[in-house]
Amino acid sequence: MTSTGRTEEVTDVDPDRSSELERSEPEVAGGRPEGFAGRQRLTPESTEQPPAPRPGIVKAGFSVKLEQLRAFYGDAEQVKGVDLEFRANEVTAIIGPSGCGKSTMVRCINRMHEEIPGAHAEGRVLLEGMDIYGSSVDVVAVRRAVGMVFQKPNPFPTMSIYDNVASGLRLTGRRGKDLDARVESALRGAGLWNEVSDRLTDAGAGLSGGQQQRLCIARSLAVDPEVILMDEPCSALDPVATLKIEELIEELKQRVTIVIVTHNMQQAARVADRTAFMLDGQMVEVGPTHEIFTKPKDSRTEEYVTGKFG
Amino acid sequence: MSTPAPTADLSARFGLTAGRRRKDKFARGVILAATILALVPLVLIIYYLLKKGLGAWSSSFFTTDPTGNTFFKNSDIGGIKSAILGTIEMVALASLISIPIGVGVALWLVEYGRNSWFARVVRFFVDVLTGVPSIVFGLFIYIVLIIGTGSSFAGYKGSLALSLLMLPVVIRSAEVILNLVPAGLRESALALGAPRWKVIMKIVLPTALPGMVTGVLLAVARAAGETAPLLFTAGSPKTTTYNLSEFMNSLPVQIYNDVNSPSTEVVNRAWGAALTLVTMILILNLIARLISRRSRLA
Numbered sequence: 291m292t293s294t295g296r297t298e299e300v301t302d303v304d305p306d307r308s309s310e311l312e313r314s315e316p317e318v319a320g321g322r323p324e325g326f327a328g329r330q331r332l333t334p335e336s337t338e339q340p341p342a343p344r345p346g347i348v349k350a351g352f353s354v355k356l357e358q359l360r361a362f363y364g365d366a367e368q369v370k371g372v373d374l375e376f377r378a379n380e381v382t383a384i385i386g387p388s389g390c391g392k393s394t395m396v397r398c399i400n401r402m403h404e405e406i407p408g409a410h411a412e413g414r415v416l417l418e419g420m421d422i423y424g425s426s427v428d429v430v431a432v433r434r435a436v437g438m439v440f441q442k443p444n445p446f447p448t449m450s451i452y453d454n455v456a457s458g459l460r461l462t463g464r465r466g467k468d469l470d471a472r473v474e475s476a477l478r479g480a481g482l483w484n485e486v487s488d489r490l491t492d493a494g495a496g497l498s499g500g501q502q503q504r505l506c507i508a509r510s511l512a513v514d515p516e517v518i519l520m521d522e523p524c525s526a527l528d529p530v531a532t533l534k535i536e537e538l539i540e541e542l543k544q545r546v547t548i549v550i551v552t553h554n555m556q557q558a559a560r561v562a563d564r565t566a567f568m569l570d571g572q573m574v575e576v577g578p579t580h581e582i583f584t585k586p587k588d589s590r591t592e593e594y595v596t597g598k599f600g
Numbered sequence: 601m602s603t604p605a606p607t608a609d610l611s612a613r614f615g616l617t618a619g620r621r622r623k624d625k626f627a628r629g630v631i632l633a634a635t636i637l638a639l640v641p642l643v644l645i646i647y648y649l650l651k652k653g654l655g656a657w658s659s660s661f662f663t664t665d666p667t668g669n670t671f672f673k674n675s676d677i678g679g680i681k682s683a684i685l686g687t688i689e690m691v692a693l694a695s696l697i698s699i700p701i702g703v704g705v706a707l708w709l710v711e712y713g714r715n716s717w718f719a720r721v722v723r724f725f726v727d728v729l730t731g732v733p734s735i736v737f738g739l740f741i742y743i744v745l746i747i748g749t750g751s752s753f754a755g756y757k758g759s760l761a762l763s764l765l766m767l768p769v770v771i772r773s774a775e776v777i778l779n780l781v782p783a784g785l786r787e788s789a790l791a792l793g794a795p796r797w798k799v800i801m802k803i804v805l806p807t808a809l810p811g812m813v814t815g816v817l818l819a820v821a822r823a824a825g826e827t828a829p830l831l832f833t834a835g836s837p838k839t840t841t842y843n844l845s846e847f848m849n850s851l852p853v854q855i856y857n858d859v860n861s862p863s864t865e866v867v868n869r870a871w872g873a874a875l876t877l878v879t880m881i882l883i884l885n886l887i888a889r890l891i892s893r894r895s896r897l898a
Contacts, residue, residue: 400791402787402790405786405787407714407715430793430794430795431793432793433790433791433792433793434792435793437791437792438787438788438791440784440787440788440791444782444784444785444788446785446789446807447785447807448803448806448807457789457802457803458792458793461789461792461793461794461795461798461802461803462792462793462794506788509788509792510791510792513792513793
């Protein structure tokens with residue numbers, strides 16, 4: 291992305307919002323970590339304003355904008371030019387039949403797609419106005435800002451509950467003495483603290499499936515991301531555990547922008563502010579969730595949400 | 601209709617016929633016979649090892665070097681101390697060489713090389729090396745380091761031959777285990793913003809460690825039992841040495857030499873040495889099992 295493009299994007303940002311973005315939020319995040327250099331590289335320079343402490347207002351997540359995003363596996367094009375905006379502090383659900391490119395698209399937002407051998411992406415992904423596919427962008431810094439929760443709960447098997455949550459900070463070289471506080475804050479944020487506070491040294495893999503998934507959410511939260519991508523986070527969970535995660539998503543959107551891929555249309559209807567319907571690598575329709583489910587504009591959307599196919 | 605009585609029709613459909621019963625019995629019998637047949641030599645080996653080997657064991661058997669007095673009846677033939685220590689020293693050095701290199705190659709193959717042409721070439725050569733007879737490794741070291749340099753046998757040359765033998769085994773077993781580490785673990789660590797080398801050091805290696813130890817110990821056990829690579833690289837001296845640049849005795853070579861002796865006593869010493877070697881390898885395997893039981897990759 292060119293520098294002119296960057297300033298253009300920056301002027302789009304609402305001045306009120308951009309000052310909120312810069313503010314640290316000690317109650318929730320336990321203060322900004324020391325190793326903050328990666329994040330700063332992501333922040334457009336012109337939004338650098340002295341943060342005015344305004345208590346009571348929670349830090350906002352980042353907006354994400356996809357522009358003509360195309361994703362490939364080798365020569366096969368899986369995402370075929372998608373334009374889509376994920377608004378800050380909203381939950382956006384992506385629905386669509388299996389294989390339509392939902393997961394692939396979402397994996398482009400933190401550049402995990404390119405980890406698959408032979409895979410690459412084209413187009414632009416603007417994180418709060420900055421193209422994360424720009425040549426000078428540090429992938430590792432992008433991933434610190436854009437966390438991810440996967441379909442299958444996958445706590446690190448060699449680590450305790452505590453170490454799992456702390457792993458993100460340790461792996462990114464941000465230790466600090468407030469580690470205990472940050473682990474507790476992340477576990478509280480994931481609604482897991484009361485269940486595990488007395489057994490933090492137990493193996494993370496010993497928890498139930500739903501607890502493991504919330505542990506993974508806590509692990510993502512601990513590095514203080516701006517956006518969390520959830521790739522079918524409840525598909526391996528029972529209804530009770532699913533409900534807990536959904537309640538959690540509702541809380542988390544106060545802090546971060548959430549993108550959730552789901553096969554479960556009721557889930558999209560329950561948790562999402564906006565819903566996007568994808569088909570065969572293309573974005574068919576995006577809109578407020580209730581509109582997508584009650585009066586979709588596209589006939590294919592209607593057929594999908596009413597269960598005629600998919 | 602609560603519980604209808606089975607009709608003739610249904611019992612014809614679900615009933616087990618006598619022919620099927622016979623075939624089942626026959627097939628089971630054949631498989632059982634094959635199992636027993638395979639057990640016979642295994643049990644016999646252990647039986648003879650214990651019967652002959654235990655007779656040769658005594659406290660001085662482990663604490664004295666073999667002597668040269670093997671042709672005269674009732675002369676003191678000594679024990680196998682130099683052979684035990686030589687095997688331990690040479691295998692230890694061979695492990696020090698081959699394990700770090702082998703694990704490094706496996707890491708590169710799994711984490712970086714993946715399916716690139718160079719990785720495929722490496723895998724091909726590793727496979728070829730796995731199938732190379734052990735005497736070829738000995739021959740290679742003999743030609744390069746003994747004929748080539750005009751020098752004599754030495755313990756470290758034996759170690760080098762053993763490490764060449766171990767290398768493909770270590771690479772292959774470590775690669776298999778590293779591939780078992782779920783991709784999701786790497787992905788979630790990468791998605792947390794961890795650099796790849798840290799993902800490997802802090803997530804992949806600790807997860808794979810118990811499994812890798814098993815494979816590595818099996819390679820060690822294989823090296824400890826090899827005669828051929830040592831015959832013309834390390835020699836077969838009688839005395840104990842801790843200097844790896846001198847000739848160095850080893851259990852397999854000691855056994856090889858003793859079995860050729862006309863003296864029954866010396867042949868018995870070979871049995872004792874064989875039992876010692878088997879016991880040492882058994883202990884290694886037990887350790888490997890204990891460690892792999894703690895493995896988190898099932």
